[in-house]
Amino acid sequence: xxxxxxxxxxxxxxxGIGLGVATRLLADGYxxxxxxxxxxxxxxxxxxxxxxxxxxxxxxxxxxxxxxxEAAAGPVEVLVANAGITSDQLLMRMSEDEFASVVxxxxxxxxxxxxxxxxxxxxxxxxxxxxxxxxxxxxGGPGQANYSASKAGLxxxxxxxxxxxxxxxxxxxxxxxxxIDTDMTAxxxxxxxxxxxxxxxxxxxxxxxxxxxxxxxxxxxxxGYVSGAVVPVDGGLGMGH
Numbered sequence: 001x002x003x004x005x006x007x008x009x010x011x012x013x014x015x016g017i018g019l020g021v022a023t024r025l026l027a028d029g030y031x032x033x034x035x036x037x038x039x040x041x042x043x044x045x046x047x048x049x050x051x052x053x054x055x056x057x058x059x060x061x062x063x064x065x066x067x068x069x070e071a072a073a074g075p076v077e078v079l080v081a082n083a084g085i086t087s088d089q090l091l092m093r094m095s096e097d098e099f100a101s102v103v104x105x106x107x108x109x110x111x112x113x114x115x116x117x118x119x120x121x122x123x124x125x126x127x128x129x130x131x132x133x134x135x136x137x138x139x140g141g142p143g144q145a146n147y148s149a150s151k152a153g154l155x156x157x158x159x160x161x162x163x164x165x166x167x168x169x170x171x172x173x174x175x176x177x178x179x180i181d182t183d184m185t186a187x188x189x190x191x192x193x194x195x196x197x198x199x200x201x202x203x204x205x206x207x208x209x210x211x212x213x214x215x216x217x218x219x220x221x222x223x224g225y226v227s228g229a230v231v232p233v234d235g236g237l238g239m240g241h
Contacts, residue, residue, distance in 0.1 A: 178234025
């Protein structure tokens with residue numbers, strides 16, 4: 001089966017990195033479904049993307065989203081788990097909810113969509129899964145104990161599922177972006193921006209397309225022998241941490 005006939009689903013695909021990944025996969029010929037909490041796409045989304053509503057913190061919502069996507073395009077063969085949130089706060093000030101909500105969305109949400117997608121992948125004996133992590137998942141970040149822990153957990157999730165399902169033609173990898181040129185980095189003041197840039201050997205923030213290119217490789221047919229890997233897209237910031 002050609003990549004162009006594969007059904008790919010990208011969670012949180014309505015903006016930022018998720019939308020960039022979905023746009024790249026669409027251009028590569030995949031049949032692409034994206035999820036958003038509202039079930040809507042932004043004005044900058046390209047024509048051809050299918051969208052379904054999904055709250056990754058709710059198993060019933062995840063199941064309903066997959067059921068709707070499968071009814072439209074068949075089983076999900078490529079999954080990109082991108083949906084996530086941040087709620088930065090210093091450790092001593094971080095509330096129970098600030099910790100739990102970030103971990104449940106970023107790590108728990110990835111587990112829920114991977115669990116649901118695996119049903120069809122096991123039957124087909126084929127699947128490509130990419131979990132969108134972060135350089136701070138292994139590098140750490142002050143004020144990001146919740147976010148860093150959630151992203152570090154994706155590595156254990158990917159490697160455990162690789163050991164469970166690797167013999168069924170299913171790969172699970174993590175792409176770990178660094179500082180990517182999005183609305184978040186655009187809002188930084190000049191001094192902060194320069195401080196971050198000085199720590200990146202490449203001397204620039206990454207582009208969404210840089211992340212999308214890494215994902216596109218990992219979900220392709222030729223990446224079938226790559227699984228349980230963490231692929232940094234961070235300009236050298238993490239140095240493989």
